[in-house]
Amino acid sequence: MGKVFISVKSIEQNDYKWIDTRFSLQNANDGLEKYKELHLSDAVYWNLDDDLADMTKKEGRHPMVEKDALTNLFRRSGLSLNDQIIVYDDGGSPFAARAWWLLKYAGFKNAFISLEGFSEMKEIGLSVDNAVPTPVESDVLPVWNEEIYAPRSFVEETVSGNTTSVLLDARSEERYRGETEPLDPIAGRIPGALNLNWERLKEDGKFSMDSTIKEAMLNVVDPAEEVTVYCGSGVTAAPLYAMLSHNGYNNVRLYVGSYSDWIAGEGAKVEKG
Structure with missing residues (x-):
């Protein structure tokens, strides 16, 4: 991109x-x-x-x-x-x-x-x-460009194993593991999601262009994979989406509703730990 x-x-x-x-x-x-x-x-x-x-x-x-x-x-x-x-x-x-x-x-x-x-x-x-x-x-x-947008239905299909997309949670490690949840009524993550805290993208208060940022992303997801990023409400996932795109990940979607939308669904499952 x-x-x-x-x-x-x-x-x-x-x-x-x-x-x-x-x-x-x-x-x-x-x-x-x-x-x-x-x-x-x-x-x-x-x-x-x-x-x-x-x-x-x-x-x-x-x-x-x-x-x-x-x-x-x-x-x-x-x-x-x-x-x-x-x-x-x-x-x-x-x-x-x-x-x-x-x-x-x-x-x-x-x-x-x-x-x-x-x-x-x-x-x-x-x-x-x-x-x-x-x-x-x-x-x-x-x-x-609908290919960069992930509605809830796409995420449901991903959780069910019907897409090849990798879910990537941009929240803090503690929220990802379900140890704490200051904003939403249910702690946890969308099943199968990996984690990369968006705060790790920054250094001295602004987004870092240092190579260690790309290394951190490479340790979690491969640039050849399709990635669907989310956070709590779709806001802090946006800089993770942007950083992935800046570093050669060309197949990325944003789940705008994110975790707060996911847990609002009837019978929505979450993972912890």
């Missing part, structure tokens, strides 16, 4: 369209307040709860957005499929990756995740202000 993460240190800011996705799971207004105070010039703001999930649904804690809503988001953001786009957050967070994955799902070929968070980009000298842009609305028609 090619390069996913990009350093903004040596780019021309005006060559890209910018999307600010700063957010806090503890305070849903935090990112928008930060954006209003200061953001990269001409960046639009996408909110996890309002734009990158459909919180009216019951399929997990951050359910998949409907295609019509995504199309409207892209259009009012002034995006076209061939645009060069960089998505950013505070750095080392999962929110830019969630937005990036939705862009890839919709067929945007030139979308990237900034390695640097907003504070570092400001220090580098990128132009910032507090003006809210009004992009010219586009008429973009997404080209949906």
Whole structure:
């Protein structure tokens, strides 16, 4: 799939369209307040709860957005499929990756995740202000790529042994083993899943491009395998998806509903230990 993460240190800011996705799971207004105070010039703001999930649904804690809503988001953001786009957050967070994955799902070929968070980009000298842009609305028609999306039915088939996909859990080792579960009512994992904690992808607060990250992934899954990543609510699995893609894994799906959706199903089985 090619390069996913990009350093903004040596780019021309005006060559890209910018999307600010700063957010806090503890305070849903935090990112928008930060954006209003200061953001990269001409960046639009996408909110996890309002734009990158459909919180009216019951399929997990951050359910998949409907295609019509995504199309409207892209259009009012002034995006076209061939645009060069960089998505950013505070750095080392999962929110830019969630937005990036939705862009890839919709067929945007030139979308990237900034390695640097907003504070570092400001220090580098990128132009910032507090003006809210009004992009010219586009008429973009997404080209949906269903091969990178895993609905619950696909995961059920995988658990039943009817696909060749490898399930990969991005949560902490303790949650994966079912020793603790701070967010969901049932502890454990989807049966048969392997584990790679998404926090291991980071070093000093941002995603690492060090070769040890690829080695860690190679120790769990082979690049030739199809991989289906999930986490608790489909958010922290997105950077694991992105890192796999960046490192040559070309057959990866994201189970957006993730574990919170899995355990909501009638008679859903889990594993522990």
